[in-house]
Amino acid sequence: MQKHIEDMRKADYASTCNVFRTAYKIGKHGRPITDMPIDVQLQVLNGVKMGRVLHSNNSCANILDHIAAEMKKKVVNDIVMNERKLCVLIDESTTISGQSVLVVCLRSAISSENPDTIFFELIELQGTTAKDITEALLGCLHNNGFDPHYLQEYLLAFACDGASVMLGRKAGVAAQLCSKFPYLFVWHCSNHRLELAVCDVLKEVGGINHFKIFLDQLYSLYHASPKNQRELTESAHNVGQRLLVIGRVLSVRWVASSERTVKAVWENYQALQVHFTSAAADSNRDSREREQNTKDSMMFSLLFLLWSILASCMTLSQNSVTSQECSRDGT
Numbered sequence: 001m002q003k004h005i006e007d008m009r010k011a012d013y014a015s016t017c018n019v020f021r022t023a024y025k026i027g028k029h030g031r032p033i034t035d036m037p038i039d040v041q042l043q044v045l046n047g048v049k050m051g052r053v054l055h056s057n058n059s060c061a062n063i064l065d066h067i068a069a070e071m072k073k074k075v076v077n078d079i080v081m082n083e084r085k086l087c088v089l090i091d092e093s094t095t096i097s098g099q100s101v102l103v104v105c106l107r108s109a110i111s112s113e114n115p116d117t118i119f120f121e122l123i124e125l126q127g128t129t130a131k132d133i134t135e136a137l138l139g140c141l142h143n144n145g146f147d148p149h150y151l152q153e154y155l156l157a158f159a160c161d162g163a164s165v166m167l168g169r170k171a172g173v174a175a176q177l178c179s180k181f182p183y184l185f186v187w188h189c190s191n192h193r194l195e196l197a198v199c200d201v202l203k204e205v206g207g208i209n210h211f212k213i214f215l216d217q218l219y220s221l222y223h224a225s226p227k228n229q230r231e232l233t234e235s236a237h238n239v240g241q242r243l244l245v246i247g248r249v250l251s252v253r254w255v256a257s258s259e260r261t262v263k264a265v266w267e268n269y270q271a272l273q274v275h276f277t278s279a280a281a282d283s284n285r286d287s288r289e290r291e292q293n294t295k296d297s298m299m300f301s302l303l304f305l306l307w308s309i310l311a312s313c314m315t316l317s318q319n320s321v322t323s324q325e326c327s328r329d330g331t
Contacts, residue, residue: 015051023063036060076145087157
């Protein structure tokens with residue numbers, strides 16, 4: 001009887017491990033949790049014992065939360081027990097529902113000599129003031145095992161973007177953290193500074209405004225009209241091109257994003273030109289819309305110049321990361 005119970009326990013444990021591995025695969029590869037029932041059914045057909053429970057979408061989400069919590073504990077224990085130096089990187093963001101959140105990343109030499117940057121936690125903010133962000137960040141660190149004494153000794157650096165709520169000289173998040181940790185080194189994200197520099201240059205060069213408006217009109221033209229999307233796809237198919245996604249350009253975002261947008265317009269030039277030409281001659285469109293398409297077809301001469309400039313800025317942005325990796329490998 002005892003042996004039978006032990007065999008049942010081992011079988012249940014083995015099937016639970018199979019379910020956990022399946023959920024971990026879904027989370028690691030960024031798959032939707034709705035894949036869980038399908039993956040379980042596939043493994044059952046392949047002869048894998050998956051048990052009778054923990055096969056639903058909700059079970060997959062709960063399993064992933066549990067695995068993430070355990071992994072976070074191991075990371076924190078490794079950092080604290082080995083007295084490793086710690087850097088904190090944060091960025092404020094917004095969910096689809098409009099909820100303000102704080103993205104917290106840690107940089108430390110976890111289980112190795114080389115430092116790694118890992119995503120640590122996503123915090124829902126009760127407010128967006130510097131005090132609210134500071135309290136949320138410190139609460140996150142304390143609740144996960146970083147006590148104030150450890151932070152006083154081993155918290156070396158704090159990195160963020162250049163928003164005034166973050167880097168305000170008197171009451172910003174960085175200033176409040178420096179009042180608690182006097183030897184803290186504050187780093188303004190170099191890529192964000194580069195993007196701000198690009199924006200300042202654009203303000204000085206007024207001739208770029210009409211080109212920015214042109215690209216924004218392209219974005220609105222194809223994202224707000226399924227008809228235009230369909231016609232552009234047909235034009236690309238007729239000339240044998242594969243469409244690249246056209247986004248917004250020259251806003252406060254990474255330079256690489258603007259470079260990808262200009263590159264997409266340049267690569268899609270032939271399909272866009274065909275669509276604009278046909279739209280300008282389409283009698284079903286009103287005169288204002290036909291005139292607009294005619295004007296748009298004259299703007300492509302500026303694309304190559306701006307693409308070259310943004311490509312150089314993107315290379316500079318990427319080199320800042322590469323130089324850090326090279327200096328790390330050389331030490």
